Amino acid sequence: MALDRLFNVARKEFSDHITSRRFVIILGLFLVISAIGMHSGIETYNTMLESYNLQLQHMQDLEGPYAGWMPEKPSIMLVFSSMMSYMTMLGGILAIAIGFDLVSKEKETRSLKSLLSHPVYRDEIINGKALGGVGALGFAMALALAIALAMLLLFSVVPTLEEFAAILVFGAVSLGFLLAYFAIALMMSTVAKESGNALIYTLVIFFTVSSLLPMFGMMAANAFAGDPPEPPQMPRMPQEVVRTSSSGGYFTTSVSQSVVHGGTEDPEWREYEEEMKTYIEKRKLINDISNLLSPQSNYQTIAIAVTQPQIFSMMQSPYDTTPEETTGLAGALGKVWMNIAALIVFPSAFFAAAYVKFMRMDIR
Amino acid sequence: MIRTENLTKVYNGKPAVDGLDLEVGEGEIFGFLGPNGAGKSTTILMLTGMIEPTGGRCFVDGIEVANDPLNVKKTIGYLPEDVGFYGNMTGEQNLDYFARFYGMDAKARKERIAELLELVHLDGVTQKAGEYSRGMKQRLGLAQALINDPKVLFLDEPTANLDPEGVREYRELVEHLAGEGKTIFVSSHILSEVRVVCRTVGLLSKGKLAAQGTLEEVARALAPSDGDAVRIVVETREHLPAIDDPAVIDIERNGNRAVVRAKADIRDRLSASLFEQGLHVREMRLEEPEIEDVFMAAYRR
Incomplete structure (x- = not known):
């Protein structure tokens, strides 16, 4: 494989994408909606920042069980949460839009035969097409992040170095998510003889992995985990432990979650709690395994870990009431390594399938 | 090349x-x-x-x-x-x-x-x-x-x-x-x-x-094989008489015109015979199949 030929194909494909009406319209829509979402996110951030400053001022006045309460400074990464929801829908559509006819259109217009009659290997063509598509999606993502950063600066919100790194990671993860659907579309474009069929097949997979798969995951979890354990016949309920991050803070006081009955721990309740914990963990494991096949679920999990680590911690261990240590960006990513791996494996598998199919394609 | x-x-x-x-x-x-x-x-x-x-x-x-x-x-x-x-x-x-x-x-x-x-x-x-x-x-x-x-x-x-x-x-x-x-x-x-x-x-x-x-x-x-036989097209101004030559296999007649199938190319003998009989020869040639026909036949095979 020669790089000059690969880049010739990639350059043409990239140019085709960014000048195509389809790409420009969807990207424009995505950017406008993202900007509106960002704007409202920035307003929320500013409100939370004011609240944080007020809480700081009143900290000294706190007494009793709330004496150790520490407000948490809001992160500007909250602003990017809104972008995540648009990314899963419009971003996915953008990725599909640029990939679904990459090969099928060449078959339909017979330009593939003309192209293959010149000195270029098939792998250079398919890799060049993939590279051009990745470049176009990278361009779209860079544009979205640049607009987001510009808006932050416009509202006098300057990210810290760690926040800036988190923004870049968020961008990279979002690009990974877009590549997942681009890879499906490219594969279907290679398999289908007509672009219309390629689009339909891609949409079927899109809705299967984004909607059906999580539903099946829940159903499987219900089926395999069985019924939840019954609580013991006792009137007292375990003391509810409240952790919150929506207010931007958390309690540093240690609150026991064990049930105290008559001054001693009740072994029946303790057993029930253990059973319940096991039951929930089992359900979660089945659900998580199923969700690993869904780019949407993986993307959301990683994006939440990056943008809202507190919410992510609550989601990961709802029964764990010990105060969460701040682990930083690397720590957050470490917790979602399986989702990151799945988000890499998913498009790679479809790219590989597209590659093999294209190499063996009958060009009569 | x-x-x-x-x-x-x-x-x-x-x-x-x-x-x-x-x-x-x-x-x-x-x-x-x-x-x-x-x-x-x-x-x-x-x-x-x-x-x-x-x-x-x-x-x-x-x-x-x-x-x-x-x-x-x-x-x-x-x-x-x-x-x-x-x-x-x-x-x-x-x-x-x-x-x-x-x-x-x-x-x-x-x-x-x-x-x-x-x-x-x-x-x-x-x-x-x-x-x-x-x-x-x-x-x-x-x-x-x-x-x-x-x-x-x-x-x-x-x-x-x-x-x-x-x-x-x-x-x-x-x-x-x-x-x-x-x-x-x-x-x-x-x-x-x-x-x-x-x-x-x-x-x-x-x-x-x-x-x-x-x-x-x-x-x-x-071209379809006809053994060593040749086909000779003959046309005279007058009515074409009987052709008596040992090499002739058969004759398809049509008024002043005929297609003679012979064992060999007998055009020289045939023209001399017709001239001796006082006939005016308008056409005498070997009939060869049209290239288009040959190719069409080959296409159909």
Whole structure:
């Protein structure tokens, strides 16, 4: 494989994408909606920042069980949460839009035969097409992040170095998510003889992995985990432990979650709690395994870990009431390594399938 | 310049090309004839390195195609049947994209493209290729096949989409290219077209080479065998009398006209006999089957 030929194909494909009406319209829509979402996110951030400053001022006045309460400074990464929801829908559509006819259109217009009659290997063509598509999606993502950063600066919100790194990671993860659907579309474009069929097949997979798969995951979890354990016949309920991050803070006081009955721990309740914990963990494991096949679920999990680590911690261990240590960006990513791996494996598998199919394609 | 050895391509267990042995010399304009589905396009795809043969070998300019398809593609130009282009790009942009694969620098590309667009009468056309008529696409197809100034040119059904004026221009272009010493391999099912431009032909039937040579040689080889008998057409001004010659096998009479089937060419004896009888001979010739009929019969076999 020669790089000059690969880049010739990639350059043409990239140019085709960014000048195509389809790409420009969807990207424009995505950017406008993202900007509106960002704007409202920035307003929320500013409100939370004011609240944080007020809480700081009143900290000294706190007494009793709330004496150790520490407000948490809001992160500007909250602003990017809104972008995540648009990314899963419009971003996915953008990725599909640029990939679904990459090969099928060449078959339909017979330009593939003309192209293959010149000195270029098939792998250079398919890799060049993939590279051009990745470049176009990278361009779209860079544009979205640049607009987001510009808006932050416009509202006098300057990210810290760690926040800036988190923004870049968020961008990279979002690009990974877009590549997942681009890879499906490219594969279907290679398999289908007509672009219309390629689009339909891609949409079927899109809705299967984004909607059906999580539903099946829940159903499987219900089926395999069985019924939840019954609580013991006792009137007292375990003391509810409240952790919150929506207010931007958390309690540093240690609150026991064990049930105290008559001054001693009740072994029946303790057993029930253990059973319940096991039951929930089992359900979660089945659900998580199923969700690993869904780019949407993986993307959301990683994006939440990056943008809202507190919410992510609550989601990961709802029964764990010990105060969460701040682990930083690397720590957050470490917790979602399986989702990151799945988000890499998913498009790679479809790219590989597209590659093999294209190499063996009958060009009569 | 082009050679195949037992070249075979099998699709789904059926041979599309079956043990083809072909040889085309340098500078020849070779017509590759055969009905639709005979395996012409499959042969060309193997010769141009676009598909791999199931068996056998093929060579272009001494290079075995399956071993080094990229070098072969640098040597050849190929106009596919029903050629296609990128509809969102102009003819010039399409040619520029293809030219980049040959490592030509910007100046060389610009000059070559301008020269070719003028050659195929598409200079000054600013439309996108998607808006081209079929004839214009065919002409642009010729230009893209010539982008690397190839030694060997493969043309698959080159006149299929051309109007009469386009066909005339195409013929002139082929003559011009042949004059430059290029080897031209024209695949077609239209005998009249091949007859005008090609010096040698090969007839492919059901994936096998039925005959190869000049048109006359191929026609003779394909003509239905009548043993050593010849057919002599005779027409006189007066009523044709009985012909008494030991070599005559039978006679089909029609007034002053007759077709004499004889064991040998007896025209000299026959004309002398008729002259002695005071008859005026209007026509006397050996009847040979029409080339079109011979090819049509071969197509049907």
